[in-house]
Amino acid sequence: MDVVAVQVETWLRAFTAFAQNKRLAQGFLQKGLQRKKWIIVGGGILSYLMWVRYRRYKYIVMIRKKYPxxxxxxxxxxxxxxxxxxxxxxxxxxxxxxxxxxxxxxxxxxxxxxxxxxxxxxxxxxxxxxxxxxxxxxxxxxxxxxxxxxxxxxxxxxxxxxxxxxxxxxxxxxxxxxxxxxxxxxxxxxxxxxxxxxxxxxxxxxxxxxxxxxxxxxxxxxxxxxxxxxxxxxxxxxxxxxxxxxxxxxxxxxxxxxxxxxxxxxxxxxxxxxxxxxxxxxxxxxxxxxxxxxxxxxxxxxxxxxxxxxxxxxxxxxxxxxxxxxxxxMLPRSHYVNRTPFYATTTSTGVDRYVPEFDYYQRRIYKDGYLISELGPDHFKPPFCHEAVIQPSFCPSLLAKK
Structure with a gap:
């Protein structure tokens, strides 16, 4: 019986040691995964910061080289x-x-x-x-x-x-x-x-x-x-x-x-x-x-x-x-921030007008567009249409004569 008891005790100790080693191994594994995760996150952040730095200063480096x-x-x-x-x-x-x-x-x-x-x-x-x-x-x-x-x-x-x-x-x-x-x-x-x-x-x-x-x-x-x-x-x-x-x-x-x-x-x-x-x-x-x-x-x-x-x-x-x-x-802008549009918009009256691409304020003063020659106080509007030098569709009087 003593031999059996000793054998049982040996098995129990071995099992306990195995369980402890398994938990220890799992702990090391979890710590390793966490460390790897933080390495990946940190590397991603560092890569992004380096990319932002490159893109942010790309323009100024370019003009210094282009125009020494x-x-x-x-x-x-x-x-x-x-x-x-x-x-x-x-x-x-x-x-x-x-x-x-x-x-x-x-x-x-x-x-x-x-x-x-x-x-x-x-x-x-x-x-x-x-x-x-x-x-x-x-x-x-x-x-x-x-x-x-x-x-x-x-x-x-x-x-x-x-x-x-x-x-x-x-x-x-x-x-x-x-x-x-x-x-x-x-x-x-x-x-x-x-x-x-x-x-x-x-x-x-x-x-x-x-x-x-x-x-x-x-x-x-x-x-x-x-x-x-x-x-x-x-x-x-x-x-x-x-x-x-x-x-x-x-x-x-x-x-x-x-x-x-x-x-x-x-x-x-x-x-x-x-x-x-x-x-x-x-x-x-x-x-x-x-x-x-x-x-x-x-x-x-x-x-x-x-x-x-x-x-x-x-x-x-x-x-x-x-x-x-x-x-x-922050990455730099990829586009120019211009309010003045490239093309005019044709209104319901058939007249072309420039509609601002965006407005800073809720009150849109020129939501229906503007002519350059009419900007300023209403009582100083010109008697004739200057925009004809760009294209006749700006000027309804010219369209009426056609």
Whole structure:
């Protein structure tokens, strides 16, 4: 019996050891699978981050190789248009403060208040201004976007696009010609269109601008200034920046008209919110604006609240985290963000009109389309149709004669 007992005890010990070893093996196996899973997940994340990094910086690496001399961008308007379109309509198609900051110059704000456009319909004025400027500077991006959709787009349709900036400039000059605007105010506004986006991007976006991109912004808007018949336009980025700083120091000052332009603009920017929240959002914006604007602009608007260090910190921290997220986690855009369409849409009356490709605000001012020559106040609409230079279907009077 002792022998049997010993044998049974031996079997039990062997079974227990086997069970323990099996559990141990299973534990090692499970840990190995978990480790392998985390290796796969970590490798996937690392691969994605490397892919984002490559794609994010592919464009800027490309233009540095394509145009090794940054001065080539200044001297060649076609190169400038190419780089401007990609930088401002793919890399950084964000809203900036250029137009808003013009309101801190009393000679500008008083004239704008006198037109009564802000009083009657600030949203309409903002839309007219944006579409006119887009028609002037968006041609290259609009063509490239169309070629992405349809590489076989007829050449005559492409060439017709280059007539649109001329029409828009003629319309802009026509509207401005009805007022007495100081040449220096023109140039200062031009300088804001160049350097406010540069300042905003370099402070808050996911990378800073390359010298070629800065030169492209300058050249595109310099050409606009020349086409608008401005006199003594500074002919280098350095000279333009010096003029901007000098004129701001000399001319930015408080005037009641400043906020009469600023307030309707802020309310317009908040118009997408539910009506019950708009007034609260406007009140909050008066606390935030001093953290966004320069000190002299806050003084010129005579905003009711001084800059809060806490709000400034929260604003800058938010923008910093946003920039990090975009830089490391978001793939770049593959298309140009253009509101102006390549082709016009034929309306029910048989007239072709440009319908914006998208709207920032719920109120769609041009949901039925627009003609370039009719942008601006209704009482300044032209007596004849300018768009006939593009195609007769824009002009119902020409169609009626056929």
């Amino acid at each position: 001399n940054p001065l080539d961008v200044l001297n060649n308007p076609e190169i400038a248009q190419e780089i401007h379109a990609t930088t401002m309509k793919k890399e950084f198609p964000s809203t900036e403060l250029a137009l808003f900051k013009t309101f801190t110059i009393p000679t500008i704000s008083k004239l704008l208040v006198a037109t009564k456009q802000f009083e009657h319909d600030a949203s309409r004025r903002a839309e007219d201004t944006e579409l006119l400027l887009n028609e002037i500077v968006d041609t290259y991006g609009r063509i490239q976007k169309q070629l992405q959709k349809d590489p076989d787009t007829p050449e005559e349709d492409i060439q017709a696009q280059w007539k649109r900036p001329t029409l828009a400039l003629e319309r802009l000059n026509e509207l401005h010609g009805k007022y007495s605007i100081l040449n220096e105010d023109y140039i200062y506004t031009l300088s804001l269109f160049i350097f406010e986006p540069i300042s905003w991007i370099n402070r808050f976006e996911w990378r800073t601008l390359d010298e070629r991109e800065i030169n492209a912004l300058f050249r595109v808007w310099y050409d606009v200034g020349i086409a608008m018949k401005m006199k003594d336009v500074p002919d280098t980025p350095e000279k333009m920046l010096a003029f901007k700083n000098m004129y701001a120091q000399k001319k930015i000052a408080y005037a009641p008209s400043n906020w009469k332009c600023g307030e309707p603009t802020v309310r317009h920017l908040l118009s997408n919110l539910p009506r019950c929240l708009q007034e609260t959002a406007y009140t909050l914006s008066l606390y935030v604006l001093p953290s966004v604007l320069d000190t002299e602009d806050v003084v010129a608007f005579r905003l009711p609240h001084a800059e809060s260090k806490l709000i400034t910190y929260l604003f800058r921290a938010t923008m910093f985290l946003r920039a990090l997220f975009i830089r490391y986690w």
